[in-house]
Amino acid sequence: MGSTTAAVPEVALPSGNARPMPAIGMGTSKYPLVHETTRDAVLAAMEVGFRHFDTAALYGSEPPLGEAVAEGVRRGLVASREEVFITSKLWCTRCHPGLVLPSLRESLQKLQVEYVDLYLIHLPVSLKPGPTAFPAKREDAVPFDFEGVWRGMEECHRLGLAKAIGVSNFTTGHLDKILAAATVPPAVNQVEMNPAWQQRKLRAYCAEKGIHVAAYSPLGGQRWSGSGGNAVLESEVLAEIAKARGKSIAQVRTPADR
Template sequence: MQVDSNNRIGIPRLGFGTAEYPFGLSAETMKETILHAIKLGYRHFDTAANYQSEQYLGEAISDALTLGLIKSRDELFITSKLWCSDAHHDRVLPALQKTLKNLKLEYLDLYLIHFPVSVKPGEITFPFPKEDIVTMDFKSVWEAMEECVELGLTKSIGVSNFSCKKLEIILSTAKIPPAVNQVEMSSVWQQKKLRDFCDEKGIIVEAYSPLGANGALWGTNRVMKNDVIKNIALAKGKSVAQICLRWVYEQGVVVIVKSFNKERMKENLDIFDWQLSSEELYQINQIPQEKAFPALEFIYSEGPYKTVDEFWDGEI
């Protein structure tokens, strides 16, 4: 199942995420995990320069082709992201070229600006020294992203963790509008205002951490521990995770799931042949809202964002 972006690029509605904090923690098993995901039927994979998973995703794609699990790379939808230290006009193209080398690919399907922040050029690290945070030149960075499309190195471009206001800044000068805004979204952080804005502008919303990412740097257990979700899962004979993922899916967005557990990887695919009732949707919509990832790492008294409110433009 796919959804078309504003540049008509079809995006599979369920993606497999490869971020695990600390980054590189599962390096020894990452390639086999991704290969197993391909065997199960996942065709959309999400990585980033700072996840330290690009190389292993590339190796898994090569093995999948050799083993005949896929006939061509074109069967896959591959996303990666530009890290903050490369979010400068003259560093975007070299960063994408390095990503493609890591992945052993000729092109990406989607390339995203990871955060609306630049840091001084240097090694890819997270967290980074706050004194290295600088203001992003949205116009020039986006022009460099557009050049990547024109060169055929990525089919589409987008952003991640952008507010409505920051999307407006990009849209005000863009020749190629963002195809995607990848953001935190779950039953406890439903993003209605942002989804309405993106829908109006033809921008697809992709949901990361739909299960709360408990245990990660930015995680919360409020999603999986929610009594409303638990009761619906019990009544439907589904897992709590499946209810959470189905709810996000039914909002018309792309869902990025991340589990390296083989049983849960299979379970997360089983969300398509059933649906939530109008009463169940209503109950979920009443859940109190709280963002799990306020992005405190980007807040600095001497930097471009001095408060959480400035970073998210009052949207949390």
């Protein structure tokens, strides 16, 4: 059986030794955190041209993603691990200066790789050190040491264990705090972004500071959405555009995608 591959545009990241990031990636989060099918789903995605995979310590998908990457190399779907762009994330219970590097080392072990292409602080939230648990308990929240945690991220970058470093779910106010402390500025801010949640202020700020904004839930998050769950897939405007073009709503591109 033949396979079709599509060329995916790439985004140059400012971090010195980072390779360009494929602009379209595949997410591996699932709730409940059960990953029986993740390895095969990643392999199928690789077969049709995906080269960027998004995981996190929280998702529990690092082991099957790592297995898929190794298997993808064995099967010749990719020539080597270097062809794949892996993003992982630091969970809130590890958002403490001394826990950042050990947490990345654990992720690398689970992924069976020597480095991640991009390492993100998952949320601007620090929880008491402990097991990776979700949802978080409000009483476990502690003040976020922006400077100390970012120093830990920079250490990961300096050691070559994370080719680029960044953040996720950060507002302009949180980014101000990181930038005030940073020697290596964040390369990426991964946030929910879609036609119903366009992040105009954040995008303008990040454009000015040279931070790439990456979108998650481009069709609207179903459980956590700032845009209200079905606002994208049930949008009348998008339905009209899709009908006029003979496409599905999921296939309609908007300025927020660019």
